[in-house]
Amino acid sequence: MFRFFEHLMLSKKQIALLSIGTSLTFWDIFNVPYIENYASKQIGEISSTLILSAEMLGYFLGGVINGYLASKYGRKFGLLSSMALISMGSLLGFISLNLAMLLVAELLIGIGIEGEVAIVPSYVSEMSSAESRGKNVGYTTMSGFLMSLVVTPIAILLGEDFWRLLFLPSLLLAVIALLFRIKLPESALWENKRYESLRWDKDVVIFTLIWFASYFTGYALFSTPIFSLISSQGYTPSNLYFGYILYGDPLGVVIASVLNDRLQRKYTSSSANLLSAILMIIWPFSGIMFLPIGFAIMFFQGFKFSAMYAYTAENLGTKIRTLGYGIADGIGHLGGAVGPIVFVLLQDHIGLAFSTGVVGIASVISSILIMVFGQITNKIPLDKIKG
Numbered sequence: 001m002f003r004f005f006e007h008l009m010l011s012k013k014q015i016a017l018l019s020i021g022t023s024l025t026f027w028d029i030f031n032v033p034y035i036e037n038y039a040s041k042q043i044g045e046i047s048s049t050l051i052l053s054a055e056m057l058g059y060f061l062g063g064v065i066n067g068y069l070a071s072k073y074g075r076k077f078g079l080l081s082s083m084a085l086i087s088m089g090s091l092l093g094f095i096s097l098n099l100a101m102l103l104v105a106e107l108l109i110g111i112g113i114e115g116e117v118a119i120v121p122s123y124v125s126e127m128s129s130a131e132s133r134g135k136n137v138g139y140t141t142m143s144g145f146l147m148s149l150v151v152t153p154i155a156i157l158l159g160e161d162f163w164r165l166l167f168l169p170s171l172l173l174a175v176i177a178l179l180f181r182i183k184l185p186e187s188a189l190w191e192n193k194r195y196e197s198l199r200w201d202k203d204v205v206i207f208t209l210i211w212f213a214s215y216f217t218g219y220a221l222f223s224t225p226i227f228s229l230i231s232s233q234g235y236t237p238s239n240l241y242f243g244y245i246l247y248g249d250p251l252g253v254v255i256a257s258v259l260n261d262r263l264q265r266k267y268t269s270s271s272a273n274l275l276s277a278i279l280m281i282i283w284p285f286s287g288i289m290f291l292p293i294g295f296a297i298m299f300f301q302g303f304k305f306s307a308m309y310a311y312t313a314e315n316l317g318t319k320i321r322t323l324g325y326g327i328a329d330g331i332g333h334l335g336g337a338v339g340p341i342v343f344v345l346l347q348d349h350i351g352l353a354f355s356t357g358v359v360g361i362a363s364v365i366s367s368i369l370i371m372v373f374g375q376i377t378n379k380i381p382l383d384k385i386k387g
Contacts, residue, residue: 010127014184015136018120019143021083021177024170025116026144027151028055028086028109031166034155035093035102038163043099054103056337058110063330066115070322071198075123075187078322082115083181087174093167109170114333117309118326125313126189126321130381134265137310138257145253145302148246189383193319201386203315204324206373211332213365214273214308217280218301219336220343220359229283229352233290245294252302265311266374272304274367280360284353311370314377317386335362 010018036051062082070078089108096102121137128136158165220226227238235241256268279297286293316324339359346355377385 009129010124010136015124015139017177017180018124018184019140020173021079021116021181022120022140022144023147024083024086024173024177025113026147027173028090028113028170030148030151031155032106034151035106035163035166038160039102041160043102050099051102051106054106055110055113056333058107058112059114059333060330061107062111062114063118063326063328064323065111065326067118067323067326067330070115070119070122071320074194075119075126075190075322076181076184078115078119079123079181079184080178082112082119083174083177085109085112085115086170087112087178090167090170090174094164094171096164105167114326114330117329119322121309122313122316122321122325123187125310125382126187126318127185130379132261133314133382134260134307134310134378135257137313138253138260138306141306141309142253142257145250145305148250152243189318192383196319198320198323199317201317201320201324203373203386204320204327206369207312207315207324207328208331210366210369211308211312211328212335213362213369214304214335215332216335216339216342216362217273217276217360218339220339221297221301223340223343225343225347225352225355228347229356230294232352233284235291241291245291245298248295248298249302252299252304253306255299256303256306260306260310261378264376264378265307265314266370266376268307269304269311269374270367270370272300272307273363273370276300276304277360277363277367280363281357283360284356311374311377314382314385315375318383 032052032055039051062085066078066082066085069081085108089105089110089112092101092108093105096105120140124136124140125133155163155166227242230238230241252272256272259268276297279293279300283290283293283297312325312328313321339362343355343359346358349355350358375385
C-alpha cells in the first residue's frame with residue numbers, strides 16, 4: 001500500500017517551504033517572553049503575565065481543535081487553518097491597543113501553534129518514505145528551534161518602544177506560508193483512511209503522559225530557580241551564563257535531525273530524556289564542570305524534540321494521528337506549566353540543589369514509558385506500524 005503512494009511523497013523544496021511555517025511557529029513561541037516583558041511597562045506586570053497564560057491555553061485548545069479538523073477534513077485543511085489562526089493573531093497583536101486585544105491575539109496564535117506542532121510532523125511523516133521520514137521531520141523541527149538564535153537579538157534591538165513589531169514577521173511569513181500550502185497535495189495515507197470512523201487509541205494516553213513528564217522537566221529548566229542555581233555557583237549575571245548553556249538546545253536539535261534516520265528513534269527519544277535527568281541530578285554538585293554539564297542538559301533537551309516529534313506520529317494510527325498528537329502534546333504542555341511551580345515549591349522545602357534533581361527525575365518517567373510502550377519504527381512504512 002505504501003509503495004503505491006511513493007510518487008506522492010514531498011519534494012525537498014516542499015519540505016523546505018513547510019519549514020518556513022515551522023520557523024514562524026517557533027518565532028511566536030520564543031518572542032512571548034519579550035512581548036510580556038515589554039508590554040508590562042505599559043499595562044502592568046501582573047496583567048502582562050496573562051499574555052503567556054493566554055498562549056498556553058491556546059496550546060491546550062489548539063491540539064484538540066486543529067488535530068480534530070486535520071483528522072476529519074484532511075491534513076491540508078489543518079495546515080491551512082493553523083497558519084490562518086497564527087496570521088489573524090499576529091495581525092491583532094500588531095495593531096493591539098489594550099490588554100484584551102493582546103490576550104485574544106496570543107490565544108489565537110497559541111491555538112495555531114499547537115495545530116502546527118500536531119499536524120506538521122504527522123503530515124511530513126505520512127508524505128515521506130520510510131527511509132527519510134525521521135530526517136524530514138527533523139529538518140522541519142530544526143528550522144523552528146534555530147529561530148531561537150534570531151528572536152533574541154531582534155527583540156533586544158526593537159526594545160520597549162517597538163515591541164509590537166515582533167508580530168510583523170509572523171504576519172508576513174504566515175501569508176507566504178498560506179499561499180504555498182494551498183498548492184500542497186493531500187496526505188495519501190489520510191485519503192486512504194478518510195471514510196473510516198475515528199477510533200480511540202490507548203497510545204494517545206501513553207504519549208500524553210510521556211510529553212507531560214518531559215515538558216515538566218523541560219520547562220522547569222527555564223524557571224526562576226535555575227537562575228538562582230547558576231548564581232549560587234558564582235556565575236553572575238545569571239542570565240548571561242544561562243544564555244551560554246542555552247546554546248546546547250539548538251545544537252541538540254541540529255545533531256538529532258541529522259541522525260534521526262540513522263539511530264533508532266525509540267532509543268534516542270528515551271535516552272535523551274534519561275540523560276537529561278541524570279545530568280540534572282549531578283549538576284548542582286559538578287564544580288568546575290557546572291557550565292559544560294548545563295550545556296549538555298540543554299543539548300539533550302533539544303535533541304529529544306527531533307526524535308520525539310517523529311516518534312510520536314509514528315506510534316499513532318493514521319486516522320487519529322493528528323488528533324492524538326494534538327491531545328498528547330497539548331495536554332502534555334500542562335506539564336510545562338506545573339514543572340516550574342513544583343520546582344519553586346520544592347526549592348523552599350528541600351533546597352535548591354536537591355530540588356533540581358527531583359524535577360529532573362520526571363524525565364525518567366518519559367524514558368521508561370517510551371521503552372515499555374513505544375514501538376520500533378525506523379525504516380518501517382508508516383501504514384505497517386499502526387495502520
